[in-house]
Amino acid sequence: MRLVxxxxxxxxxxxxxxxxxxxxxxxARSAVHSALxxxxxxxxxxxxxxxxxxxxxxxxxxxxxxxxVLVLFxxxxxxxxxxxxxxxIFNRQILIASxxxxxxxxxxxxILLQTQKGNFFTLVSPLPPKIEQVQNSPNIxxxxxxxxxxxxxxxxxxxxxxxxxxxASLVLLVAIVGAVRLARERKQEKIYD
Amino acid sequence: MYIYLxxxxxxxxxxxxxxxxxxxxxxxxxxxxxxxIGLLLFVVLTLIAYLTLAERKISAWIQVRIGPNxxxxxxxxxxxxxxxxLLIKEDLIPLKADKGIFIxxxxxxxxxxxxxxxxxxxxAAWATISNIDVGLLFILAVSSFGVLGIILGGWASNSxxxxxxxxxxxxxxxxYEVPMGLALIGALMFTKTLALQDMVINQExxxxxxxxxxxxGFLIYLISGIAETNRAPFDLPEAESELxxxxxxxxxxxxxxxxxxxxYASMLIISAIAVTVFLGGWYLPGLSYILIPxxxxxxxxxxxxxxxxxxxxxxxFFWLRWSLPRYRYDQLMELAWKWMIPxxxxxxxxxxxxxxxxxxxxxxxSQGNFLSISTAGYIFLIGTAFIITVPLTWxxxxxxxxxxxxxxxxxxxxxPMNRAKKNS
Amino acid sequence: MINLLNHILLILLQSEAAxxxxxxxxxxxxxxxxxxxxxxxxxxxxxxxxxxxxTRRNVIVIFMSIELILNAVNINLVAFxxxxxxxxxxxxxxxxxxxxxxxxxxxxxxAVVGLGIIIAYYRNKETVAVDEIDLMKW
Numbered sequence: 001m002r003l004v005x006x007x008x009x010x011x012x013x014x015x016x017x018x019x020x021x022x023x024x025x026x027x028a029r030s031a032v033h034s035a036l037x038x039x040x041x042x043x044x045x046x047x048x049x050x051x052x053x054x055x056x057x058x059x060x061x062x063x064x065x066x067x068x069v070l071v072l073f074x075x076x077x078x079x080x081x082x083x084x085x086x087x088x089i090f091n092r093q094i095l096i097a098s099x100x101x102x103x104x105x106x107x108x109x110x111i112l113l114q115t116q117k118g119n120f121f122t123l124v125s126p127l128p129p130k131i132e133q134v135q136n137s138p139n140i141x142x143x144x145x146x147x148x149x150x151x152x153x154x155x156x157x158x159x160x161x162x163x164x165x166x167x168a169s170l171v172l173l174v175a176i177v178g179a180v181r182l183a184r185e186r187k188q189e190k191i192y193d
Numbered sequence: 194m195y196i197y198l199x200x201x202x203x204x205x206x207x208x209x210x211x212x213x214x215x216x217x218x219x220x221x222x223x224x225x226x227x228x229x230i231g232l233l234l235f236v237v238l239t240l241i242a243y244l245t246l247a248e249r250k251i252s253a254w255i256q257v258r259i260g261p262n263x264x265x266x267x268x269x270x271x272x273x274x275x276x277x278x279l280l281i282k283e284d285l286i287p288l289k290a291d292k293g294i295f296i297x298x299x300x301x302x303x304x305x306x307x308x309x310x311x312x313x314x315x316x317a318a319w320a321t322i323s324n325i326d327v328g329l330l331f332i333l334a335v336s337s338f339g340v341l342g343i344i345l346g347g348w349a350s351n352s353x354x355x356x357x358x359x360x361x362x363x364x365x366x367x368x369y370e371v372p373m374g375l376a377l378i379g380a381l382m383f384t385k386t387l388a389l390q391d392m393v394i395n396q397e398x399x400x401x402x403x404x405x406x407x408x409x410g411f412l413i414y415l416i417s418g419i420a421e422t423n424r425a426p427f428d429l430p431e432a433e434s435e436l437x438x439x440x441x442x443x444x445x446x447x448x449x450x451x452x453x454x455x456x457y458a459s460m461l462i463i464s465a466i467a468v469t470v471f472l473g474g475w476y477l478p479g480l481s482y483i484l485i486p487x488x489x490x491x492x493x494x495x496x497x498x499x500x501x502x503x504x505x506x507x508x509x510f511f512w513l514r515w516s517l518p519r520y521r522y523d524q525l526m527e528l529a530w531k532w533m534i535p536x537x538x539x540x541x542x543x544x545x546x547x548x549x550x551x552x553x554x555x556x557x558x559s560q561g562n563f564l565s566i567s568t569a570g571y572i573f574l575i576g577t578a579f580i581i582t583v584p585l586t587w588x589x590x591x592x593x594x595x596x597x598x599x600x601x602x603x604x605x606x607x608x609p610m611n612r613a614k615k616n617s
Numbered sequence: 618m619i620n621l622l623n624h625i626l627l628i629l630l631q632s633e634a635a636x637x638x639x640x641x642x643x644x645x646x647x648x649x650x651x652x653x654x655x656x657x658x659x660x661x662x663x664x665x666x667x668x669x670x671x672t673r674r675n676v677i678v679i680f681m682s683i684e685l686i687l688n689a690v691n692i693n694l695v696a697f698x699x700x701x702x703x704x705x706x707x708x709x710x711x712x713x714x715x716x717x718x719x720x721x722x723x724x725x726x727x728a729v730v731g732l733g734i735i736i737a738y739y740r741n742k743e744t745v746a747v748d749e750i751d752l753m754k755w
Contacts, residue, residue, distance in 0.1 A: 008650045015658045022662055022685055026669035031677050032294065032348060038681045039341070041662070045692055048655070052699040057714045059330035061691070064721050067337025067370060069684065069728045074344055075363055076732045077677055078356070080739045090672045091748050097671035105664035112656050149326050149714075150387050151562075156711045157718075168722045175726035182733030185740065 011051055018044040029089055031077045039070050056150045202319040204489065229322045233310055241457040242272035248511050255515045282446035287350060290443065294349035299444065299451035302342025306458035308335045313465045314390040316475050316496035318487060321390050328389035329381075332466060333374055336421075339459055340366040343423075346452070347440035358439025361429050361522065368529040369420040375537035376413040379544040380470045383407070385562050389466075393474030397481075398563055402473040405575050409540045409583050411471045413533055415509075418463035420529070422456060425514040429522055464506035468499060472506075475499040531594050539586040547577045655696035662689035674746045680731050687724045691717045 018041045025037035042065045049058035157165055205228075206220055215224065246261065246268065253260030261268035286295055312328040314321045325331060340363055347359020380403045384392040396403055404411045420427040431439030441452045468474060475495035484491040520528070551557045556570030566574070662685060669682030698713025739745055 011650045011654065015654070018658065019661050019665070022665040025685065026665060026673065026678070026682060030291070031675055032291070032345070034678050034681055036294065036297075036345070038685060041685065042688060045662075045688055048658075048692060049695050052655075052695050054695045054698065054714050054717075055325060055327040056330065057691075057695055057717050059327045059334045060718055060721060062334035063330065063337060064725055065684070065688075066341065067334065068367070069725050071337075071340055071344065071363060071367055072728060072732060073677060073681065074341075074348070075360070076735060078344075078348060078360060079736065080677075080745055089674060091674045094672045098668055101664050101668040101671060104667060105661065108660040108664070109657060112653065112660065150330075152711050153714055153718075157715055161712070161715050164719055168719055171723060171726050175729045179729045179733040182730070182737045 007051060011048065014044045014047045014051070017041075018048075032074060035070055035073050035077065039066055042066060042070070054149060056153050202489070202492075205319075226322060230311075233315075233322065234307070237307075237310060237458065237461065238454070241454055241461065242276060244457050244461075244507065245275065245453075246272050247507075248514075251508070251511045252515045255512075276450070279446055279450040284446045284448065285443075287352070287443050289351040291349040291351065294345050295443075296448075298342050298346035298349055299448045299455070300342075301345065302339055302455040303451045303458070305335055305338030305342060306455040306462065309462045310458075312389055313462070314393055314469060314474055315499055317492050320475075320492055320496050324388050324390040327387050329377060329387045329392075329466070329470070332389075332462065333370075333377075336459060336462065337370060339455065340370075342452075342455065343440050346444065350440075350443035352443050354437045355440050355442045358431060358436050358442070361436075362423060362440060365423070365427065365429060365525060365529075366421055368526065369417040369533070372413050372529065372533035372537045373417040373421055375534065375541060376410045376417065377466075377470060378537075379407045379410040379540050382544055382548055383564060384470070385559070385564065389469050389474075391562070392469060393476055395563060396473045397476040399566060400478060401571070402471065402476075404471040406578055407471060407540070407544070408578055409536065409586060410544075411467070413537050413540065414467060414471065415506075417529075417533055418467065419510065419513065420525070422459045422463055422510075424456075424460065424510055426517040426519050427525060428514075428519060429525060460507060460510055461503065464503045464510070465499075467506055468502040472502050527594075532590060535590055535593075536586050539589070540582060543582045543585065544578075547574065547581070652696055652700045655692060659689045659692040659696070662686075662692070674748060676735055676745045676747055676750070677732075679747065680728060680735075684724055684728065687720055691720055694720070 021037040021040040021044070025034050025041065028034045028037060042061065046058040046061045049055070049061065205225055249271075250260045250268070252258075261271045264270045264274045286292060309332045311322045312325055312331055314324070343366070344359045344363045347355040347357075347362070350356070380392075381387065383399075383403055383406050384395045386392060386395065423429075423431065429439075431441070436442070441449055444452060475498050477495075477498045480491070480494060480498065484494055548557070551570055551573055552559075554573075555567075556573055557564055557566045559565075666682045666686035666689060669685065670679050673679050673682065694713045694717045698710060698717075701713065702710035735745060738750065742750070744750070
């Protein structure tokens, strides 16, 4: 796997955006700002998925995270409406926690660099396929120009990964029922019983 | 990256000045997309400006008035005057507002609406900017940013009307996103792809518009699309009789116009997707017999066909706005959760069952990414769609919802505190 | 002038026509992104998420940090999926992406239940700060 030229530039752009906004997210005073920064990070990683030619995952990421989960987060922040601006945002263990996570990061990157010396990452990556100049065939779209990502994922999902797929739907059902049960007030329950 | 872009038409790469100085590859993958984007933005923004005029004219016509007629001949320069007025207005930011988000929110709303333009197939061959593999998913994903712009704008204003409007619109848009996505799945079973240009081509190969196979899906999509763009009769987020102006109460001048453009652009996109998925896109039966497919004239004609269909759907939007009264909020939610979502699920189930039956009897065959349907297959599929899917869903949901409405209207014993209030 | 622009653009687009001078090779070497870059990026995001979980007081922000951690894992999985796609010529290449979809689904379910708990707690105790949530029962 090798990204060169413009793709590499775009990779660095997205990577810097993702890390920068992730740091902003954990240091923002207001929870809504945190949510906004998290959205930026998630969108940047969706862009990275596009670079990796995983279009379906990128679309799902934005659709579910931004359209669903983060809107829910912002909704809940508005509901609980915390006046957080003047209180402290970090807890007592900030010093030890940040030192710990710093060393954790250092360790992970050290291990990454060490494995690079071995054989694992030095496998010869095939070069990206040559781009062919597509001639305009009359009226037919350049269908061969399209990656078949969605079709392949669908086939795998419904053949080899069908059991996890069903279990995932069960998880979602349980989550829906649980959330409805949790969010109901005592008053409402009394009315409906 | 190149797989996301379509190459330029032949006449473009033969333009004298460009050919002499630039490499064909640069021409194809950098210059041509930029030209397309510039052209598209210009056309769409102008179109949106004139849609506001069209809406005022149509509403005037429906209410037997004349409408704007002072600026220019027949009021044709009215959008220009409105635009200049909005631009030179004072740009107010409330003192207690969250400044950063207040500024960013309208931009998010507008960008979310405009990014989707990139993958819509405006016409045959070179009239599309990009034909990505997940075009439809991309549009659904990007338009889910729209709700973010609205909810953040309402929150950042720090005003109760704006906040109420934002909360309402968040609940409404999240609810209606679900049936909108599910309604499209039925059509996907016939087109067998998510790439929008390929969808049109599949319909062209079958010589049919998907709406004949999917009448219920089209109906659900259209209704949820109207609710998704916050248009009347579902314009509760900005219901002026109760919420002043909803989420954009505190916005003025240029920022307000960004929200306004976003609303009209998302209307345009909803219509464009409805046309692409259900109404055959740029495909018009018989067009390929008159003109040579692939020729420049054919592409221009296909753009015309697409534009005509989209404008007809936009007219439906205006027509509904000036004909129907606004829904109550509980009615709106009931429509989404008790009618639209079950109906779209039933549509998926019935369509899949019908397709399996048709396949068992050899009426349809799948060849790679295409379906091939025999004449009996056409009759069977269209007939079952109209005779079984629509009435069956209607009857079952009607039966279930009649009971649930009973349940809601049942006499409830008032709560202790309410009882105390009543007595005092 | 236009020729120079043309040249730079061609290097960026990686065409055959770009001549192979020293400067161009340098540019190419600098902008040569392989799987390691993705792994480093994802580990950085992971650590930032961990730091968020450990240091913040607001439960909602802690939940967001958990989402960030899951997202870091997703980047890893998709990068490996693409890597394996190119290594194995398409055999078993999509399992990473499918796994990513499951992670996203579970993250959504987790967020829904978690936010439900937060709302239920807030209704009773009027706080969402973790160091004030210290009772097992009230």
